Amino acid sequence: MPLFGKEKKTKKEEKDHRHPSLEDKYFLKELLGTGAFSVVRLAESKENPGVMHAVKIIDKKALKGKEDSLENEIKVLRR
Structure with missing residues (x-):
């Protein structure tokens, strides 16, 4: 344990305390469509195999300065 400050966490420890990512919950399948700031992909649930969803993935970098569009x-x- 360090004398000062917080103890550094490993990447695995940091990952364990974050919210689940899209890839943690779904298998991303084929591309269904594209737009100026996003893509829509078919996704299969990992919790309920066979259950499909359309997932819109928004590129936050492309939206910078255009938050009203979001x-x-x-x-x-x-x-």
Whole structure:
């Protein structure tokens, strides 16, 4: 244990305390479509094999400075 500051965690320890990633929950399949800031992929649930979902993956780097576009996109998807 270090005398000062926090103890450094290994990458595995950091990974264990984060939220599950998309790849942790789904097998990503073929590309269904593309847009200016995103792609839509077919995804199969790892928890329920055979259950398929369409997953929209938004490129946050491409949205930088255009956050209002993201808010509008979320409104459209919630309808």
